[in-house]
Amino acid sequence: MTKPLGQLLAILATLAVMMVPAWAANMPRRIGYVTNYATHEWYQNVIKGMKARAAELGIAFEVRDANLDVNKEVSAAEDFMSQGVDVLIITPVNEGIVPLVRRAKEQGIPLVLEGSPVKRMTTMVATCDYDTGYLAGVEAGNYAMNHLGGMAKVMNVGLPLLSATVLRAHGFMDGLRTIVPNARLANDIDGGGNPDTALAASTAALARNADINIIYGINDSSAQGGLQAWKASGRSQKNLLVVGTGGEGLGFIHSMNTEPAYKIEAAMFPEKEGFTAIDTAVKLFNKQSVPLHIVSPSAAIVGADGWKKYYSVGENVRTIKWDAVNRLTPPANCMKTSAPF
Amino acid sequence: MQRSPSLSATAGDMGAVAFCNALFRRNEMVLLLCLAMVIVFFSLASGSFFTIRNFANVFGQASLAMIAGIGVGVIVLAGEIDISIGSLAGAAGIPLVVIMNNGGSLELGIAGALALALTVGLVNGYLAAYLGINSLIVTLGSMFVIRGLIYLYTGQKAIPDEQSLESFYQIGNGRLLGTVPYSALTAFALLMGFMYLMRHRPFGRNIYAVGGNPEVARLAGFNVKGIKFICFVISAVLAGISGILLSSRLGSAVHVAGLGFEFQVVAAVVLGGVSLAGGVGSLFGVALGVLILSFLSNGFGMLDVPTEWQEVATGIIIITAVAFDEYKRQRK
Numbered sequence: 001m002t003k004p005l006g007q008l009l010a011i012l013a014t015l016a017v018m019m020v021p022a023w024a025a026n027m028p029r030r031i032g033y034v035t036n037y038a039t040h041e042w043y044q045n046v047i048k049g050m051k052a053r054a055a056e057l058g059i060a061f062e063v064r065d066a067n068l069d070v071n072k073e074v075s076a077a078e079d080f081m082s083q084g085v086d087v088l089i090i091t092p093v094n095e096g097i098v099p100l101v102r103r104a105k106e107q108g109i110p111l112v113l114e115g116s117p118v119k120r121m122t123t124m125v126a127t128c129d130y131d132t133g134y135l136a137g138v139e140a141g142n143y144a145m146n147h148l149g150g151m152a153k154v155m156n157v158g159l160p161l162l163s164a165t166v167l168r169a170h171g172f173m174d175g176l177r178t179i180v181p182n183a184r185l186a187n188d189i190d191g192g193g194n195p196d197t198a199l200a201a202s203t204a205a206l207a208r209n210a211d212i213n214i215i216y217g218i219n220d221s222s223a224q225g226g227l228q229a230w231k232a233s234g235r236s237q238k239n240l241l242v243v244g245t246g247g248e249g250l251g252f253i254h255s256m257n258t259e260p261a262y263k264i265e266a267a268m269f270p271e272k273e274g275f276t277a278i279d280t281a282v283k284l285f286n287k288q289s290v291p292l293h294i295v296s297p298s299a300a301i302v303g304a305d306g307w308k309k310y311y312s313v314g315e316n317v318r319t320i321k322w323d324a325v326n327r328l329t330p331p332a333n334c335m336k337t338s339a340p341f
Numbered sequence: 342m343q344r345s346p347s348l349s350a351t352a353g354d355m356g357a358v359a360f361c362n363a364l365f366r367r368n369e370m371v372l373l374l375c376l377a378m379v380i381v382f383f384s385l386a387s388g389s390f391f392t393i394r395n396f397a398n399v400f401g402q403a404s405l406a407m408i409a410g411i412g413v414g415v416i417v418l419a420g421e422i423d424i425s426i427g428s429l430a431g432a433a434g435i436p437l438v439v440i441m442n443n444g445g446s447l448e449l450g451i452a453g454a455l456a457l458a459l460t461v462g463l464v465n466g467y468l469a470a471y472l473g474i475n476s477l478i479v480t481l482g483s484m485f486v487i488r489g490l491i492y493l494y495t496g497q498k499a500i501p502d503e504q505s506l507e508s509f510y511q512i513g514n515g516r517l518l519g520t521v522p523y524s525a526l527t528a529f530a531l532l533m534g535f536m537y538l539m540r541h542r543p544f545g546r547n548i549y550a551v552g553g554n555p556e557v558a559r560l561a562g563f564n565v566k567g568i569k570f571i572c573f574v575i576s577a578v579l580a581g582i583s584g585i586l587l588s589s590r591l592g593s594a595v596h597v598a599g600l601g602f603e604f605q606v607v608a609a610v611v612l613g614g615v616s617l618a619g620g621v622g623s624l625f626g627v628a629l630g631v632l633i634l635s636f637l638s639n640g641f642g643m644l645d646v647p648t649e650w651q652e653v654a655t656g657i658i659i660i661t662a663v664a665f666d667e668y669k670r671q672r673k
Contacts, residue, residue, distance in 0.1 A: 038647070038648060039648075039649070062645055063645070064642050065647070065648040067648050068597075069597075069600065069601065070591055070595055070597065070598065071405070071587060071590065071591065071598065071602075074590055074591065075398075075402045075638075075639075076642060078398045078401075078402065079395070079398060079639055079642050079643065082389070082392065082394040082395045082397075082398045083389035083395070083643065084389070093597075094499050094595055094597070095499040095501055095591075095592075095593055095595070096499060096590075096591030096592065096593055096595045096598065097591075098501065098591075098592040098593065099510060099513070099514050099589070099590060099591065099592040102510070103514060119501070161497050
């Protein structure tokens, strides 16, 4: 009885050994990623997620930085194509990569976009901007009902230039109004998406109208700029709520730890977006069908310790808790999108 | 009389030293050597570097800076500067794409882009050459004016090519026999034409004379203002051509296209040995400067050198090249 069992095990072991190369053959050897702005924390964490996943799958992974120059982005992608990468991932600087999408198709190189859509793309991995704002808006509404006397007068430190950030702000207000129907957008300002402009614009806005009790930032820098302006004007944070978006780096964790009003973060988990982009690259390499928009999850983090569910922090480094983030189930489709499809 | 072997060897050594000195006095030879070193280094460092496909890529990518660099080279040789070329290259795409989107042909779009470039060149040239305003100030001002107008017109959004004209796609992305980019061929043809103009035609020699010493040139009867005026027009039109190719590469008129392009081009011109004081240098040197920077960028990318370090290295290379050039001039 033991002899046939031993033979069966030997056959299974042989089959398993034979299967390994077959499985490995379905992995791309090299993936090239052209990021639009590697010095920004968001993209550094996207890259971190990509590197971790690529290493896990045994894929050689290389990164080039366009540094917000679309021509440089096209050149970097051309270089990758000429080097024979198996799959290309790009975070578009803007729509200027459309001809590149065509060339990648002509050369048979699968292309995954991260973050922003462009025409003729095969697929894109991105969070839902509207939904992210909406989730945070609902939590902000609950907070307003419990701590702000049911009043919600919002200053949106926005970035009207980008449709994605406009969607976040719309989502936030819509989510907020599901709980506080008479919530009002008191100040809608252009914070430029960076802390300096956000501080300057918020200071000016508060000088005109300080009758607000919620500051919403379309990203963390905007929320922090708005809060700094509030503090600089000598006002107390007692009846204020600050909501940031992105969770791009350590900044929001520091703010949630130290600023009494910074209670909610609309986290978008850049590491997870990078992780999913690599998985999508593998699928495209294997000619599997993928949806046009693969939604990466987002979640509203509430309270000073809320971030600890998803991150641990060492010395100037944050580490994502993959188990918790992977448990988040993203929607199949966004409630609203600006994508051209 | 037979010379002793030792004497003969000494004479030979001296001959070799003299040959090397003569060689190094030619700036282009030094640049060619640098380019060869860059290519050899990256070929050894990366297996993907020394391939026809990669070289074709680099030539295609370098063509935009090469075309604009010819114009900037001409104007710097004339003793002036034009830093509005980046904004102008970005702006040229707007009439091109807007005309095409409104039912016009590619040819009409190109005419519109060139007309815009010509207008900017005429204005820059008039202000700098005839009104005598410092060309750095004039073109700095026009750089901001043009960029501001681009933002106002586009609402800070790209204007896509809605017609998807194949000919528009091909001029910036197409390749002869599937290998040599048309944009590289365009740059090469323009380089040859302007090198001939600068070396063998009176107008080119006049530019060197005006750039070398405008006062002497004026006393010698040269139309200094007229020559400088034409150089501004040349620079602007070539920036416009570069912008047309850029727009085709991007398939749209992108509002941020050409941002910082002027620094890239001026760096290549300076690296190419063209004196910012005017009158010294060559367009061949400019072409080599563009190629060195392009191959460096390509090679650094292949070696995964972070952007920050790439910029540091490029800056050091430019300063070293200019310092070496200055050292040679002072020795002369």
